[in-house]
Amino acid sequence: MDAQYRTGIDEIDAQHLEIEQVAKAVLDAVSAKDTWHSVHYLVVRLYELLRFHFAVEESLMRIISFPMSAEHKRVHDEILQTIEHMKVATLDPKGEAVGGRLAQEFSFLPHIVDHDRKLADFVVAFGGLTR
Ligand SMILES: [Fe+2]
Numbered sequence: 001m002d003a004q005y006r007t008g009i010d011e012i013d014a015q016h017l018e019i020e021q022v023a024k025a026v027l028d029a030v031s032a033k034d035t036w037h038s039v040h041y042l043v044v045r046l047y048e049l050l051r052f053h054f055a056v057e058e059s060l061m062r063i064i065s066f067p068m069s070a071e072h073k074r075v076h077d078e079i080l081q082t083i084e085h086m087k088v089a090t091l092d093p094k095g096e097a098v099g100g101r102l103a104q105e106f107s108f109l110p111h112i113v114d115h116d117r118k119l120a121d122f123v124v125a126f127g128g129l130t131r
């Protein structure tokens with residue numbers, strides 16, 4: 001993961017890294033024209049990782065009374081909706097459209113980390129965690 005995308009909070013960064021790796025595996029599987037079920041399995045894995053990761057962040061936001069938590073959660077919900085849609089789309093064995101759309105829909109990836117920066121800064125200012 002590029003240094004610019006690190007929040008400085010190890011646990012969050014480790015989760016982001018795993019999410020990035022699985023997202024790349026999805027794109028690789030699509031460009032290698034892997035079987036639809038391989039792609040679907042990876043998208044399901046990505047969805048589960050994101051669901052867990054967002055739950056961790058949302059719990060953290062509640063613990064520290066993060067002031068922008070509603071806005072932050074809305075971004076999480078939008079991303080989950082996108083992946084949920086991909087999960088369904090990859091179930092179509094003849095889904096030629098899936099490949100083209102996937103790369104476009106993965107444009108959300110940098111946002112996963114970008115929007116966490118404010119949260120990371122707040123966590124550090126809160127003093128409960130070290131960078
Ligand atoms: Fe995150």
Ligand SMILES: [Fe+2]
Nearest residue numbers: 057112115116
């Ligand atoms: Fe987040």
